[in-house]
Amino acid sequence: MRPLKFALAFCVVLAVAAGILAIIIARWPAIAPIAPPAANSFDPASVKRGAALVAIGNCDVCHTAPGGRAFAGGRAVPTPFGSIYSTNITPDPETGIGRWSKAAFQRAMRFGVRRDGAYLYPAFPYDHFTLVSDDDDNALYAYLMTRTPVRAPPVPDRLPFPLNIRLVMSGWNLLFLHPGPYRADAAHDAAWNRGVYLVDGLGHCGACHTPRNLLGAERTDLKFSGGEVEGWTAYALNELSPAPVPWNAAALRHYLRYGWEDSHGVARGPMAEVAGDLHLIPADDMRAIAMYVAEQMNHAAPERDVVVQGVERQHQRGQSGAAASGDGQANALRATDTKNDEGAVTYAGACAGCHEGPRALPDGGIDLMLTSAIGGPSANNLVNIVLYGLPATEAARAPIMPGFAGAMNDAQVAALVRYLRARFSDKGPWTDIAKSVHDARSRARFPAASPASVVEPTPSGTAQQASQ
Ligand code: HEC
Ligand code: HEC
Numbered sequence: 001m002r003p004l005k006f007a008l009a010f011c012v013v014l015a016v017a018a019g020i021l022a023i024i025i026a027r028w029p030a031i032a033p034i035a036p037p038a039a040n041s042f043d044p045a046s047v048k049r050g051a052a053l054v055a056i057g058n059c060d061v062c063h064t065a066p067g068g069r070a071f072a073g074g075r076a077v078p079t080p081f082g083s084i085y086s087t088n089i090t091p092d093p094e095t096g097i098g099r100w101s102k103a104a105f106q107r108a109m110r111f112g113v114r115r116d117g118a119y120l121y122p123a124f125p126y127d128h129f130t131l132v133s134d135d136d137d138n139a140l141y142a143y144l145m146t147r148t149p150v151r152a153p154p155v156p157d158r159l160p161f162p163l164n165i166r167l168v169m170s171g172w173n174l175l176f177l178h179p180g181p182y183r184a185d186a187a188h189d190a191a192w193n194r195g196v197y198l199v200d201g202l203g204h205c206g207a208c209h210t211p212r213n214l215l216g217a218e219r220t221d222l223k224f225s226g227g228e229v230e231g232w233t234a235y236a237l238n239e240l241s242p243a244p245v246p247w248n249a250a251a252l253r254h255y256l257r258y259g260w261e262d263s264h265g266v267a268r269g270p271m272a273e274v275a276g277d278l279h280l281i282p283a284d285d286m287r288a289i290a291m292y293v294a295e296q297m298n299h300a301a302p303e304r305d306v307v308v309q310g311v312e313r314q315h316q317r318g319q320s321g322a323a324a325s326g327d328g329q330a331n332a333l334r335a336t337d338t339k340n341d342e343g344a345v346t347y348a349g350a351c352a353g354c355h356e357g358p359r360a361l362p363d364g365g366i367d368l369m370l371t372s373a374i375g376g377p378s379a380n381n382l383v384n385i386v387l388y389g390l391p392a393t394e395a396a397r398a399p400i401m402p403g404f405a406g407a408m409n410d411a412q413v414a415a416l417v418r419y420l421r422a423r424f425s426d427k428g429p430w431t432d433i434a435k436s437v438h439d440a441r442s443r444a445r446f447p448a449a450s451p452a453s454v455v456e457p458t459p460s461g462t463a464q465q466a467s468q
């Protein structure tokens with residue numbers, strides 16, 4: 001028996017070694033540079049279609065640095081391993097993709113490989129973009145190659161050894177990349193397939209909404225169970241959705257198009273940028289996206305419906321209470337039961353005036369009973385909002401909610417957050433509030449949701465100016 005076992009082990013070792021060797025040898029060739037094509041050589045209809053596709057893929061969001069020129073790159077995309085900087089995808093021949101052929105562009109989208117044959121990192125979500133059809137890749141290419149060329153050399157990445165060797169991505173691709181394009185599932189209709197194609201492909205919703213494994217790949221077994229991105233929690237979009245009122249396709253359509261929805265609130269942080277792009281996409285595409293996402297969420301457990309009905313009842317009562325009492329009286333009533341809680345006092349003084357007031361969304365604050373921010377898995381989003389507020393929407397020129405970073409110290413924020421969780425959700429207390437507050441403070445202002453100047457009113461007599 002012994003020799004047989006030995007022979008087997010030997011074969012396994014040999015196979016693994018051969019596999020590793022194959023990976024190292026199987027490099028992609030460089031694709032020859034081309035003379036930059038003239039902008040007028042592209043079909044205007046294709047360019048126009050490309051504009052909508054760019055919006056679904058958020059190419060502009062990642063490839064534009066804060067305050068920088070569109071598509072010129074240089075924005076840091078943080079990963080648990082270090083920051084990777086987006087590249088210049090304007091048609092500049094020296095520093096952009098001006099010398100990339102259509103084939104080179106398509107290979108980058110489908111396989112995550114650069115024109116010169118080097119591997120790209122999945123901070124560029126090619127594990128999703130691989131599903132994009134040849135036709136759509138061509139339209140994206142047409143759009144990008146007709147932008148204004150910008151000279152902007154690449155910013156060096158900040159990755160530790162051995163991740164700074166791009167070749168290691170060949171192993172990652174072998175494990176986690178399932179090359180496209182998308183193949184329609186004949187068991188479903190065209191609209192459903194369009195939804196999957198856009199959500200899992202170009203829209204790369206899972207890049208933020210699906211948790212990742214230790215190697216930074218999305219957990220396919222936990223698709224849409226919620227993820228972390230730039231200090232924000234991207235809520236679950238499946239049956240684990242923390243939304244007090246369940247989402248349906250109509251609510252999703254409104255939220256994704258306008259960045260807010262009556263019974264769910266506003267899109268903040270990185271999601272604000274996603275929604276900021278999605279108002280540009282065709283109505284049919286939006287319908288397909290919303291339908292597919294709603295389907296993912298609607299496998300809710302039956303006991304959830306009971307909770308939800310309770311929330312809706314309470315919310316309606318709150319609204320009619322506020323309407324009947326005119327101004328802030330309902331707030332006072334609601335807050336009396338917890339008079340001695342520091343968080344309750346802060347809420348009554350600094351928040352209730354707007355969040356229990358008569359103004360409608362998006363300029364008026366939502367009843368906090370309805371927001372996923374309080375029933376969600378971490379305090380991160382709530383803390384981000386309290387500290388830094390919310391920037392203006394298209395409907396309002398001023399920030400719609402002021403930040404309280406300068407007006408409250410960490411202990412006050414923590415007390416407030418603890419109180420809100422207890423009062424406005426049916427979930428147990430968060431255990432890591434102090435860490436959320438500390439992390440949010442140390443990130444300073446996140447670019448996505450910080451207005452140029454954060455207005456800091458004196459919230460109430462109870463929250464003194466804290467030194468930072
Ligand atoms: C989540 C952020 C993100 C989004 C969204 C994104 N990219 Fe990128 N992209 C990156 C990063 C980061 C890199 C650089 C990766 C690297 O250096 O390995 C990159 C690299 C590229 C490259 C390779 C260019 C080069 O010079 O190496 C192309 C082409 C590209 N992106 C096109 C697109 C297109 C088209 C879209 C929209 C459909 C898009 N990207 C959306 C982050 C993003
Ligand atoms: C760049 C990361 C990112 C991408 C890409 C992204 N999201 Fe989000 N999403 C977030 C974050 C972060 C939040 C939480 C924002 C907040 O608190 O307002 C969020 C919130 C949401 C919500 C609200 C959930 C709730 O219960 O309140 C919905 C719905 C949603 N996203 C759908 C989508 C869809 C559909 C896509 C793809 C088209 C998508 N997201 C792509 C980061 C992202």
Ligand code: HEC
Nearest residue numbers: 264265266350351354362363364365366371372373400401
């Ligand atoms: C000047 C009015 C104003 C004040 C004061 C204010 N908010 Fe807001 N808040 C808003 C508006 C407007 C929005 C955006 C609409 C919405 O989502 O409720 C918002 C959004 C929020 C959200 C996101 C809700 C969601 O899911 O969309 C939370 C959470 C929140 N505020 C908490 C607070 C807390 C806690 C305080 C007190 C420290 C506070 N707000 C003070 C106006 C205000």
